[in-house]
Amino acid sequence: MPLRSGFLRYWQGWLPILSLGLAWIAGEARAEEPLSRPNILYIMSDDHAYQAVSAYGHGLNRTPNIDRLAHEGMLFRNCFVTNSICGPCRAVVLTGKYTHLNGFARNGDRFDGSQQNVAKLLQQAGYQTAVIGKWHLETDPTGFDHWEVLFGQGPYYNPPMKTPQGRVEHEGYTTDVITDLALDFLKNGRDPNRPFFLMYHHKAPHRNWCPGPQELDLYKDTDIPEPPTLFDDYTTRGRAAREQEMTIARHLTPHDLKLVRQNEKFTPDQAERFYNAYAEENRAFEEANLQGEELVRWKYQRYLKDYLRCVAGVDRNVGRVLDYLDESGLAKNTVVIYTSDQGFYLGEHGWFDKRFMYEESFRTPLLVRWPGHVQPGSVCEKLVMNLDFAETFLDIAGAAIPEDMQGRSLKPLLEGREVADWRTSMYYRYYEYPAVHMVHKHYGVRTDRYKLIYFHEIDEWELYDLAKDPRELNNVYGDPAYAEITAQLQAELRRLKTLYKDDDTIRGVPVTAATK
Numbered sequence: 001m002p003l004r005s006g007f008l009r010y011w012q013g014w015l016p017i018l019s020l021g022l023a024w025i026a027g028e029a030r031a032e033e034p035l036s037r038p039n040i041l042y043i044m045s046d047d048h049a050y051q052a053v054s055a056y057g058h059g060l061n062r063t064p065n066i067d068r069l070a071h072e073g074m075l076f077r078n079c080f081v082t083n084s085i086c087g088p089c090r091a092v093v094l095t096g097k098y099t100h101l102n103g104f105a106r107n108g109d110r111f112d113g114s115q116q117n118v119a120k121l122l123q124q125a126g127y128q129t130a131v132i133g134k135w136h137l138e139t140d141p142t143g144f145d146h147w148e149v150l151f152g153q154g155p156y157y158n159p160p161m162k163t164p165q166g167r168v169e170h171e172g173y174t175t176d177v178i179t180d181l182a183l184d185f186l187k188n189g190r191d192p193n194r195p196f197f198l199m200y201h202h203k204a205p206h207r208n209w210c211p212g213p214q215e216l217d218l219y220k221d222t223d224i225p226e227p228p229t230l231f232d233d234y235t236t237r238g239r240a241a242r243e244q245e246m247t248i249a250r251h252l253t254p255h256d257l258k259l260v261r262q263n264e265k266f267t268p269d270q271a272e273r274f275y276n277a278y279a280e281e282n283r284a285f286e287e288a289n290l291q292g293e294e295l296v297r298w299k300y301q302r303y304l305k306d307y308l309r310c311v312a313g314v315d316r317n318v319g320r321v322l323d324y325l326d327e328s329g330l331a332k333n334t335v336v337i338y339t340s341d342q343g344f345y346l347g348e349h350g351w352f353d354k355r356f357m358y359e360e361s362f363r364t365p366l367l368v369r370w371p372g373h374v375q376p377g378s379v380c381e382k383l384v385m386n387l388d389f390a391e392t393f394l395d396i397a398g399a400a401i402p403e404d405m406q407g408r409s410l411k412p413l414l415e416g417r418e419v420a421d422w423r424t425s426m427y428y429r430y431y432e433y434p435a436v437h438m439v440h441k442h443y444g445v446r447t448d449r450y451k452l453i454y455f456h457e458i459d460e461w462e463l464y465d466l467a468k469d470p471r472e473l474n475n476v477y478g479d480p481a482y483a484e485i486t487a488q489l490q491a492e493l494r495r496l497k498t499l500y501k502d503d504d505t506i507r508g509v510p511v512t513a514a515t516k
Contacts, residue, residue, distance in 0.1 A: 073369030119143030
């Protein structure tokens with residue numbers, strides 16, 4: 001008994017000190033907690049078609065650095081956009097809301113920076129936020145601790161950049177310059193005591209597809225495979241497919257095709273190297289006097305080679321950033337997301353550009369690496385959208401997702417969890433007409449098998465059975481065999497319009513007035 005009592009008295013004397021020590025340790029753990037939250041690196045290129053990411057298996061080109069994200073993370077096979085055009089896509093990613101609620105319906109609109117956006121919410125959650133590269137929303141970024149963005153679309157060479165302090169001039173190839181600035185932020189500009197959210201946005205491979213010095217000779221002696229629908233005649237479709245102005249045959253310009261001098265403000269050395277790369281082929285083209293389908297084929301090769309050269313420049317620079325994350329140790333606690341603002345036509349249906357709800361522009365690449373959370377080499381087949389990105393960023397950061405956001409976090413999918421009530425249909429709406437490329441306004445619904453599109457101002461419907469017709473060549477709207485599925489899809493379209501609060505206005509202004 002005496003021994004036991006002495007033992008108890010001994011430990012009772014130490015208990016207050018031990019309690020203080022444990023409290024101090026717990027306090028230190030809480031102080032370090034923000035650093036345990038992952039950094040988020042969001043990489044978005046402009047007009048990068050999923051067909052031109054080699055991890056998707058289309059065989060057009062190789063993107064080994066972007067493919068790393070698929071090998072070390074997850075590839076999404078069915079990621080789509082709400083509105084296939086640059087500025088509106090960016091507004092959706094920032095707000096987690098459809099165009100009609102965030103107010104940015106067409107390029108040239110001005111984004112309302114006073115509204116809630118994901119950068120502001122992450123700031124409130126303790127993240128350091130930054131955006132570098134293409135912005136394209138007219139007003140200045142809000143919610144970012146650091147920003148340096150292109151003026152409008154920006155040039156491919158020697159880009160001036162806009163900052164809170166004013167205009168800054170840069171010399172070099174824009175894809176390289178944007179990466180230099182992103183790396184400088186990661187190395188010197190970030191606060192090591194806070195997690196970061198960096199939006200690293202490329203201009204490339206946007207029209208007019210000017211390759212960088214390192215990629216000018218790429219594909220020089222190679223023929224790019226032609227898509228089976230290069231000479232699509234739109235037999236079963238109506239006015240919208242026929243009246244667009246985005247064909248390789250008729251609407252690529254001499255400027256696009258590098259047959260005339262570019263608008264780039266080259267240095268003398270840059271100009272000499274750039275124009276020398278095209279001189280011999282241009283002379284041969286002039287001598288050949290091509291006509292008809294052979295002319296279209298030549299234009300296709302010139303367009304695709306330049307486009308893929310720009311993609312190669314993006315891929316090389318993504319590799320620079322991934323290498324730095326590895327070398328610095330940041331990779332272990334950084335979620336890396338690669339996507340594009342929408343898809344793009346690489347000759348399918350005879351087109352370039354985007355805008356339509358057809359697959360090539362409606363679908364966009366999405367690859368995500370998150371060490372310790374995402375199974376390397378995994379693939380997700382669920383229907384996901386850029387509407388989900390803001391919610392995903394917040395969920396990854398452990399921040400609350402506002403109820404007025406309209407997407408869903410991809411975090412459970414990334415972690416391989418089954419989500420029983422995941423969406424089985426998607427809503428799309430495009431507003432920009434009349435405008436460049438003259439694609440009629442339309443909206444529609446897509447399920448895993450069917451797609452229904454309504455060109456509402458010209459009152460034309462299109463229905464595609466994607467299982468039987470993945471290239472969307474046979475419009476079966478009005479076919480009695482599809483009467484039941486048509487009725488079901490029209491009901492689903494009405495349901496989704498109601499669900500997403502689309503009342504045919506843009507923030508209360510009728511669409512016809514808001515999109516003039």
